[in-house]
Every structure is written in structure tokens, then in C-alpha cells.
Amino acid sequence: MNSLIISSLITVIVLSYIFYPLLVDKESNIKKTNWDD
Amino acid sequence: MGQPLLNNIGEASLFLSLLIGLVGIFSLSAGILQKEDKFIHIGKRCINSIFALLTLTMVLLLYLLITKDYSNAYVSKNVSNDLSTLYSVTALWAGQEGSLLLWAWIMSIYLFIVSMVKTRDKLIPSTKVTILFVLSFFILLIVFIESPFALSLSAESNGRGLNPILQNIYMAIHPVTLYIGYIALTIPFAFAVGSILSKDNSNKWIELSKRWTYFSWIFLSAGLLLGSRWAYLELGWGGYWAWDPVENVALMPWLVLTAFIHSSMAQEKRSLLKRWNIFLIFLAFFLSIFGTFITRSGLISSVHSFAQSEIANYFIVFIFLIVIISFFSYYKNKNYIKSEEEITSLVSKENFFIFNNIFFLVITLTVFLGTTFPILSEFATGEKILVGPSFYNLVNFPNVLLLMLLMSIAPIIPWKNGDIVISLRFILVPLVLSLILGITTFVFVNEYKTSLVVFLSFLIITTMMKELITDFKIQYKNKGKTSSMLLFKLRRYCSFVVHLGIVLIVLGINFSSVFAAKYDISLKKSETAIIDNYKIELLDIYRNENEAKTILGAIVALYDGKNRYILNPEQNNYKYEGNREINKETEVAIYSTFAKDYYLILIDQNTKGNFNFKVYINPLVSFLWIGSFVSILGVTVLLIRRSKKYE
Numbered sequence: 298m299n300s301l302i303i304s305s306l307i308t309v310i311v312l313s314y315i316f317y318p319l320l321v322d323k324e325s326n327i328k329k330t331n332w333d334d
Numbered sequence: 335m336g337q338p339l340l341n342n343i344g345e346a347s348l349f350l351s352l353l354i355g356l357v358g359i360f361s362l363s364a365g366i367l368q369k370e371d372k373f374i375h376i377g378k379r380c381i382n383s384i385f386a387l388l389t390l391t392m393v394l395l396l397y398l399l400i401t402k403d404y405s406n407a408y409v410s411k412n413v414s415n416d417l418s419t420l421y422s423v424t425a426l427w428a429g430q431e432g433s434l435l436l437w438a439w440i441m442s443i444y445l446f447i448v449s450m451v452k453t454r455d456k457l458i459p460s461t462k463v464t465i466l467f468v469l470s471f472f473i474l475l476i477v478f479i480e481s482p483f484a485l486s487l488s489a490e491s492n493g494r495g496l497n498p499i500l501q502n503i504y505m506a507i508h509p510v511t512l513y514i515g516y517i518a519l520t521i522p523f524a525f526a527v528g529s530i531l532s533k534d535n536s537n538k539w540i541e542l543s544k545r546w547t548y549f550s551w552i553f554l555s556a557g558l559l560l561g562s563r564w565a566y567l568e569l570g571w572g573g574y575w576a577w578d579p580v581e582n583v584a585l586m587p588w589l590v591l592t593a594f595i596h597s598s599m600a601q602e603k604r605s606l607l608k609r610w611n612i613f614l615i616f617l618a619f620f621l622s623i624f625g626t627f628i629t630r631s632g633l634i635s636s637v638h639s640f641a642q643s644e645i646a647n648y649f650i651v652f653i654f655l656i657v658i659i660s661f662f663s664y665y666k667n668k669n670y671i672k673s674e675e676e677i678t679s680l681v682s683k684e685n686f687f688i689f690n691n692i693f694f695l696v697i698t699l700t701v702f703l704g705t706t707f708p709i710l711s712e713f714a715t716g717e718k719i720l721v722g723p724s725f726y727n728l729v730n731f732p733n734v735l736l737l738m739l740l741m742s743i744a745p746i747i748p749w750k751n752g753d754i755v756i757s758l759r760f761i762l763v764p765l766v767l768s769l770i771l772g773i774t775t776f777v778f779v780n781e782y783k784t785s786l787v788v789f790l791s792f793l794i795i796t797t798m799m800k801e802l803i804t805d806f807k808i809q810y811k812n813k814g815k816t817s818s819m820l821l822f823k824l825r826r827y828c829s830f831v832v833h834l835g836i837v838l839i840v841l842g843i844n845f846s847s848v849f850a851a852k853y854d855i856s857l858k859k860s861e862t863a864i865i866d867n868y869k870i871e872l873l874d875i876y877r878n879e880n881e882a883k884t885i886l887g888a889i890v891a892l893y894d895g896k897n898r899y900i901l902n903p904e905q906n907n908y909k910y911e912g913n914r915e916i917n918k919e920t921e922v923a924i925y926s927t928f929a930k931d932y933y934l935i936l937i938d939q940n941t942k943g944n945f946n947f948k949v950y951i952n953p954l955v956s957f958l959w960i961g962s963f964v965s966i967l968g969v970t971v972l973l974i975r976r977s978k979k980y981e
Contacts, residue, residue: 300342307343308350311387315354315379318372331454332369 341406344394344483351387352477354380355470362463366531374459378449381462384469385446388439392426395435395482399425404490408432408482414495416882424506425496427513430630430645431482436510437626438472440517445469448521455538461521461528468520471652479645498883498908498919504564512557512584516622518550519587522594523619526612530663533670540601540611547595548973552966554588559962570920570935572852572950574958575843577723582705583625586698590618593694600684603749605674607684612671614691616660621698623653628705681752686744693733693740700729727847731783734840738790741833742797745826764796779849787844791837798830824975831968838961845954846931856944865949869893872945873900883908888936888945892925899925903936903947931955 318327358380365373395408399422404410412425412432426432445465451458476482500506522543529539561581566574575581594614600606627649664671677684704721711719746760772789776782805823853865857872864870874889887904901923908919925932933950940946 300339300346303339303343304346304350307347307387307390311350311354311383315357315376315383318375318379327371327375329371329454330369330374330456330459332456 338405338485340394340398340403341483341485344391345481347387347391347394348473348477348481348483351384351391352470352473354383354387355466355473358384358466359463359470362459362466366459366463377459377462377466381442381445381449381466384466384473385442388435388442388473391435391483392439395432396423396426399423402493404493405486406482407484407486410486410490410493412493412496414493415491417493417496417501420506421496421501424500427509428496428500429482431476431480431484433509433513433630434472434476434480435482437513437517438469438476440513441465441469441472441520444518444521448524451542453542455534457525457528457532457534457539457542459528460531461524461542464524464527464531465520468524468656471648475645475648479648498906502564502568504560504567508557508560508564511553511560515550515553515555515557516584516587516625518546518553519591519615519619519622521546522550522615526615527660527663530612530667530671533667535608535670535672537601537605537608540598543615544598544602545973547591547598548969551588551591551595552969552973554584554591555962555966555969558584558588559959559966563959566955567922567924568920570922570948572850572933572935572948572952574955577701577704577721577726579705580629582701583621583628586701586705587618587621587625589694589698589701590614590621593691594618596687596690600687601673604684606677607688608671608673609668610691612664616664620653620657623649623656627653679751681747681754681757683744683747683749683752686740686747690737690740690744693737697730697733700726700733735786735790738787738794738837738840741836742790742793745829745833746797746801760800761793761797764793764800767796768793781848784844784848787840791841794833794837798833802827802830825972828968828972828975831971832965835961835963835965835968838957838964840961842954842957842959842961846952846958849953851951853949855947855949856940857947858944867894868949868951870947870949875945886936886939888947890923890934890947892932892934892949894930894932899932901925901932901934903934905936905938926956928956929953 358377361373361380362377365371365377395406397403398406398409399413400419402409402413402415402417402422408429408431409425412428413422417425427436445462448458448465449462522539525539525543525546528534529536558581561584562574565576594611597607597614598611601608601611627646630645630649677688679685704726707721708718711717742764743757743761746757768789771792772785775788776785779785851866855863855865855870857863857870859872859875862869862871869892871891871893872888873891876885876887876889878885878887883906885904885906887902890901890903892899892901903923904921906919906921920935923934923936931950931952933952935948935950937946937948
């Protein structure tokens with residue numbers, strides 16, 4: 298049971314971290330790629 | 335059964351990192367296709383998360399190994415109560431599951447570093463997705479085939495332990511050193527793929543790859559060196575290189591990488607050989623994966639284990655997939671990869687690099703054929719035909735000589751258009767001196783191989799010295815500071831150091847193989863034997879016992895002229911069998927001097943009560959270790975130098 302709780306917690310933290318840019322529309326923090334070079 | 339909490343967290347973290355790997359690949363690919371930086375940013379966060387999760391799993395596995403938690407199946411397979419903490423840590427890469435996890439973790443570190451680069455170049459996202467693809471394959475293997483967090487089936491109070499021959503400091507660090515070098519090859523490969531996918535015809539990928547190639551070369555070389563040193567100290571057959579398949583598959587990427595380091599300079603300086611460089615780095619990477627496959631699938635121990643090992647099938651699919659994807663992207667975009675100039679003169683540095691590449695590839699092909707021949711022959715005829723060291727030595731010797739010849743001339747040949755007469759005039763004095771030394775050597779030793787090696791070695795060294803002296807003279811005339819010239823030509827001088835190291839290695843290999851002496855002797859306590867110029871006296875015999883093993887040891891005095899060397903060989907018999915294949919282990923006694931190694935093995939006690947020994951007198955082995963160290967040092971300076979402004 299403990300391992301289930303800890304694993305779920307890790308999953309939630311990691312997924313929140315990854316998808317944060319989609320939830321918060323802060324373009325300024327995102328590095329721009331030179332696509333047209 | 336022990337506490338499964340940590341094992342479950344480990345399993346979950348691995349599974350999560352696989353999922354995130356797939357999300358990262360998808361997100362980065364979408365970002366590249368739609369030129370959308372938000373997706374690229376999510377990909378970057380996936381990379382950071384995978385690094386964090388794999389670090390967590392590494393910490394968990396290390397904790398389980400150090401605390402000897404036998405509830406974990408991997409721990410119970412590779413650790414035992416009598417094992418020290420150091421070897422409990424190194425047991426992390428003693429088995430398949432731990433090795434694969436270490437492999438994935440190191441790759442996640444590299445990917446994390448690549449992800450941190452400040453350049454906004456368009457090839458970076460494609461590079462990241464390539465590395466992430468390779469990394470996800472390894473995580474997939476760990477999650478579904480070789481999990482290091484599987485639980486033990488029964489409660490155990492002791493594990494099966496680590497093979498005694500692996501309980502050696504060189505073997506403790508050798509695999510991980512080799513892994514670091516092997517895995518680093520993924521990065522230049524990924525930069526090359528990134529360059530192709532982003533249709534970037536510039537030399538950016540070569541610049542970005544440069545330090546990674548040096549880094550990989552250093553660790554591959556160190557790995558090969560440590561492995562040879564381990565074989566020399568631990569295996570007890572008097573040698574350091576046996577052309578064993580495991581050694582060969584580590585050597586092949588090193589050979590191709592060395593060729594690439596040379597030819598990439600032609601692209602960097604003159605925008606030449608662009609397609610060729612991509613081919614070379616592809617080949618180096620494929621060979622590193624092939625090496626992992628050969629070593630990890632068990633293919634080498636028996637051809638039959640090929641079919642039995644489940645991991646082999648995945649590797650075959652992966653190798654095919656990566657080869658097809660790489661060459662398809664290359665073929666599709668090959669019109670974007672064009673050299674801007676052409677080789678115009680036969681006497682030019684770039685042309686000599688092509689010769690260099692050809693010789694390196696011929697050696698690689700020889701090693702590849704020799705390594706895979708037993709497998710191919712068994713598939714074709716049902717009979718496993720082994721290829722012995724004589725095949726490799728016979729075929730490779732002329733190539734090594736040709737490479738040495740290039741090494742002596744190529745450094746003084748200029749880029750673009752050289753003049754053969756000027757170059758020959760420059761090396762005239764070194765050539766005459768080297769010829770005299772070569773002929774003198776032949777008169778004394780009456781052995782043509784050694785004479786040729788001595789001639790070419792001396793030619794390389796004297797040509798380098800002449801170039802250095804010329805540089806210093808120019809510097810002195812111009813009244814400039816020596817240090818500024820050193821920095822200006824640092825890359826060149828580093829290459830001299832590396833070449834000097836290689837010359838020492840070749841001399842060491844030649845002398846220790848041609849002039850090695852081997853004797854079998856049998857002695858009673860206090861008895862003395864005289865063989866050739868050596869006197870050997872068995873001073874004492876002892877028997878000890880500790881918790882782990884029984885020890886039979888000998889104290890032997892070896893006299894060479896006026897010098898007396900005390901040697902202490904041992905035979906260990908491990909009491910606790912576990913899963914060890916070999917319970918008997920030989921502790922070789924070596925007394926190393928600059929000129930000779932005195933190498934003694936205690937074999938056994940015969941029925942008459944005498945003790946049997948093998949004695950090897952190996953000349954100039956020290957050159958091999960010193961030369962390896964010198965060449966690694968040369969490339970290390972290249973790696974850490976402050977770069978471009980001094981070139």
C-alpha cells in the first residue's frame with residue numbers, strides 16, 4: 298500500500314512538471330529554436 | 335520474503351520513465367514537424383524527468399546491494415554475505431539487469447547535458463529525439479525483460495555472490511569505464527542524425543560532437559587499458575590481449591572512432607568528407623550497439639545461447655530499426671549533405687587522412703570477420719570454427735606498419751596542396767637516422783618485425799622532434815613567447831603526445847610478444863632452479879584460511895643477475911560456491927621493472943609433493959601501460975583545453 302502511495306505521488310509530481318507549460322501559457326520562458334537557419 | 339517497498343518503487347519509476355520517454359519522443363517529433371517550441375520544451379522536461387527517475391532507481395538498487403537485501407532477486411544473484419561493500423557496489427554491473435540500468439542512467443546523464451546546451455540550432459531537437467529513442471529502447475528492455483527490481487522467489491539468508499575473478503579493482507572499474515565511452519558514442523551519432531534530419535549542411539554537428547568524441551575515445555581507451563591490465567593480473571596466462579570476442583567488440587568502435595577523429599578534422603578545416611564522416615560515426619555507433627548485443631546476449635559463450643536469450647531478439651530488431659532509420663534519413667536528405675570543396679592533391683593532409691581511414695577500417699573489418707566467423711561458420715556448416723590470435727596478428731601487422739608510416743609523414747604534410755619534395759627533404763635526417771637504428775636492430779636481434787617497428791617508431795619520434803625544434807627556432811627568431819606558440823599549436827602538440835603514446839604501445843606489444851620467455855618449473859621448499867640467466871628459489875610455502883577461502887601461497891626469490899626479486903603467488907579456493915563458475919582463483923605475482931616483468935603463477939602441488947610454477951619473463955610491458963597513459967593524457971588535454979581562440 299505504501300509503495301502504491303509513493304509511486305502515485307512520484308507520478309503526479311513528474312507529470313505535473315512535464316505538462317506545466319501546456320497548462321500555463323508562459324511563452325517567454327520557452328527557448329526559441331532557430332528553425333529557419 | 336523481505337520488504338518489497340523499495341523494489342516496487344523502483345519498478346514503478348522505471349515504468350514511468352519508459353512512458354515519459356515515449357511522451358518525450360512524441361512531443362519532440364511534433365515540435366520538430368510543426369516547428370513548435372512549446373512541444374520541444376515539454377520534450378526537454380521529459381528528458382529532465384527521465385534523468386531524475388533513473389537516478390532514483392540507481393540509488394534504490396545501490397541501497398539494496400549495499401544493505402544486502404536478498405528480497406531483491408538481483409541482489410541475491412550477485413551479492414553474498416562475505417562480499418565487501420566495494421564489490422557490493424560493483425555488483426551493480428556484474429549482472430545483466432544492473433548493467434542495463436547503469437547503461438540507461440549514463441545515457442540519461444548525457445541526454446540531460448545535451449539538453450542543457452545553450453545553442454538554439456535547429457539540429458538540437460532532432461538530436462535529442464534520436465538519443466531519447468535509443469534510451470527508451472534500453473528502458474524498455476529493463477522494464478519488460480531484465481528488471482533489476484524483481485523480487486526473490488524464496489526467503490534467503492545469503493546471496494550467490496560475485497565471481498572471484500571479478501573481485502579485482504581493475505575489473506571493478508573496467509566495465510563502467512568502457513560503458514561511459516561506449517554510450518558517449520551515441521551523442522556524436524545523434525548529432526549526425528540531427529544534422530541530417532534538420533537538413534543542416536554546416537559543420538555544426540562536427541563542432542558539437544568534437545568534445546564528445548574525445549571524451550568517448552578517452553574512456554574507451556581507458557576501458558581497454560584497464561581490461562588488458564585485469565587480464566594480465568588476474569587470468570594468469572602471462573598475456574594481456576587474447577583477441578577474445580569481448581575484447582574485439584570493444585576494440586572495433588575504438589578503431590572507427592579513431593578514424594573519425596582524423597577525418598572529422600578534414601570537415602572542420604576544409605568542409606570535406608561530409609558524407610564519409612556521417613558514415614564513420616554511424617558505423618562507430620552501430621558497432622557499439624553490436625558490441626553490447628554480443629556481450630549482453632551471451633552470443634559469444636555459445637552460439638546456442640543466441641536463440642535462448644530473449645534479449646538477443648530485441649537487440650536484433652533494434653539494430654535493424656536503427657540502421658534502417660539512419661540510412662533512410664541519410665538517403666532521403668543526402669542532397670543536403672555535400673562537401674563544399676574537393677581533394678585536389680594527392681600530397682595533402684586530407685588525402686593522408688583517407689589512407690589512415692582505409693587502414694583503420696581494414697583492421698576493423700579483420701577484427702569483425704574474426705569475431706563473427708565462429709558464428710557464421712556454425713550457421714553455414716554446423717561446425718564452430720574458431721579464429722586464433724595468429725590470424726589477427728598476421729593480417730593486422732602490415733596495416734599497423736602502414737599506419738605508423740602515415741603517422742611519421744602525415745603530421746608534416748600541409749592541408750590542400752603539399753609538396754612531396756619539401757616534405758621528403760624535411761624528414762631526410764630522421765629517415766636516415768631511423769634506417770641506421772632499424773638496420774642495427776636487425777643485426778642484433780635478427781628479427782624483421784621488430785626491426786621494422788623500431789625503424790618506424792624512431793622515424794615518428796624524430797620527425798616530431800624535428801618539427802618541434804623548427805617551431806622553437808621560429809619562435810626564438812621572432813622573439814615571441816614560447817607559451818603563446820604552445821597554446822596556438824596546442825592541438826597539434828597534443829596529437830604528437832597521442833602519437834608518442836601509440837608508438838610506445840606498439841613497441842611494448844612487439845617486444846613483449848616476440849621476446850617473452852616462458853618456463854615451467856617444479857620445486858620443493860628451499861630448492862633452487864636455474865633457467866637461462868635466472869635463478870629461482872622457493873623460500874617458503876604457507877596455507878591460510880579465512881571465512882571466504884583457503885589459500886595456498888608461496889614465497890619465491892627470483893634472481894636476475896645481481897637483482898633479487900621476491901614474489902608471492904597464491905592459489906585461492908573459495909568455500910562458498912554460490913553461482914560461481916570458477917571457485918579456484920590464481921593470484922599472479924608480478925614484479926614489474928621498466929625493462930622486464932617477472933610474472934609467476936603457482937599452479938598446484940604434484941603427487942611427489944613438489945610445487946609447480948609457471949614463470950614468464952615479459953620485456954617492455956611497461957611501455958604498453960605508459961604509452962596508453964600518455965595517449966589518454968594527450969586527448970584529455972584536447973578535451974579540457976580552452977578551445978578555439980588558441981587554434
